[in-house]
Amino acid sequence: MKGYVKYILIILCLNFGLIQLGFSQDPCYQRIGVEGGGFGWSYENGDSPTNPIEESFTQPATNAGFSLDIFILDNSFNMEINGVDLATQEIEFQSNGTSGINVRFADGDEYENQTDPIWQLAGDAANPLIRVQISENGEVSLYGSKESFGPLFPLELINGNALNTITWNSTGTNTVIARQNVVGATEMTGTGYGLDEVPCEEMYDITKDGEFVDSNSDGYAQIGENISYTFEVEHTGNHEAVYGVEIMDPILSDDPIGLSSGTNLLGGTLSGDDNTNNVLDIGEVWTFTVDYQTTEEDIYWNKGVYNQTEVKGERESGQQLPEKESTDPTPYQSGDAGWDPARPEHTYVPLNGKGNGLLISNPMLPSKGRD
Known part of the structure; x- marks a missing residue:
């Protein structure tokens, strides 16, 4: 009898755990507009006014972090968020004329080997080429597409490059600077937006x-x-x-x-x-x-x-x-x-049936339907 009671209790505990798991779900988000969030530049070789090129914008406080979507990239970038660099080095996607590619896909695929050169790829708002996500805790995640307008896959930094932990302000404004070193022709376009958690x-x-x-x-x-x-x-x-x-x-x-x-x-x-x-x-x-x-x-x-x-x-x-x-x-x-x-x-x-004396004669009467 003791063994029987113990068995019943174990089943109840397991069932309770399943019930709890059934109610869990990832949060949903809405985008919070950025002041000057859309950014971009394009310069032919030798035409860049500065090196590096920078553009800054201000993000209002959000409770779920920030995302930067890049649509066109030739051929590297870094960012500064509230005074802290996104990465310890410029994130390089091109081998020629640079210190070397220092980013790849988490599955081992590499730019220029398993993909076309980064400057030949493109994205848009629905399918960005590169996405930078900064959580409310300041943790950074990178994603990239292997083809134009394709799905995003996790990226990782290599060859001595590393991501920093960012301080993200959930109650005050955030200053974001998009930055790019100039190597030959240089181009970068994209947009930034904050995220707030909302009921799904x-x-x-x-x-x-x-x-x-x-x-x-x-x-x-x-x-x-x-x-x-x-x-x-x-x-x-x-x-x-x-x-x-x-x-x-x-x-x-x-x-x-x-x-x-x-x-x-x-x-x-x-x-x-x-x-x-x-x-x-x-x-x-x-x-x-x-x-x-x-x-x-x-x-x-x-x-x-x-x-x-x-x-x-x-x-x-x-x-x-x-x-x-x-x-x-x-x-x-x-x-x-x-x-x-x-x-x-x-x-x-x-609904007024014939003979009940409730003639429907006004077509402007509101029309409304059974449990």
Whole structure:
């Protein structure tokens, strides 16, 4: 019996550990604008006004550090953050005319051997060529792409070069200086931005509106006539895209409805995916429209449809984002016919069956949807 009790306790402890792990997730971030954060220069051989070339900008306080994204680089760089150099030496990506390459990929791949020369590569805001990340604790991480506009991989310094620990101000301003030694033609462009930790549900939002479609224009709802629902899913963050977007709506489907460009489940259509990559990118607002056929219960028993939808998505890493409930952009309010104070954020569409004396004659009446 003692051994049996001990076995049960071990199982409970293991299960509790799994439960705890299930709730853990990496934080989400938003970008904080930098004063003069976009920087860049380009000089032909012998045209540089100084050596090294420098450009400084001020970053307001952030609670999650700072990132510098480089789009074009020919052929080295260093930085100074609050008076401390990023690296003990200039970070060299080119062998010719320099003291030698002192950076490589963490997997062992080397610039000029496993990649094209750095000056032949390029990136942009969505896919930078080089990324410098400074954590809120001052720890520095470097990332680089092996091809133009490609994915980023961890970098490490070699041949006597090393990263310094930076003092990052989370309550005061930070001074950042981008610097580059001149060797022949010299070019560097990029942008800097701070990061603040935010709740992950602030990365996206969803609204749901509904309108009864009186297909025979008789002013009454009849069984089988449609409610047209319009969903808007908006990317409300500014740092990373949202993948695998789905909505859960109990009156439309028992299963999640995956959203993708064009025609979706139930014959609904989606617009707003500007590059048709089925990823909710920064700045995108997706509009999904779908019809719901009314039932006898909707019309004659409930005299309308109350309903609320949830949206869910995930980060590129696969981390699930918190589900978020829909709101109505034109909500019913206290005093409106059919108002239910227990469901203030739900979408409600009133339905008036023929013969109940509630003729729908005003097309401007608010149209709102069922748990």
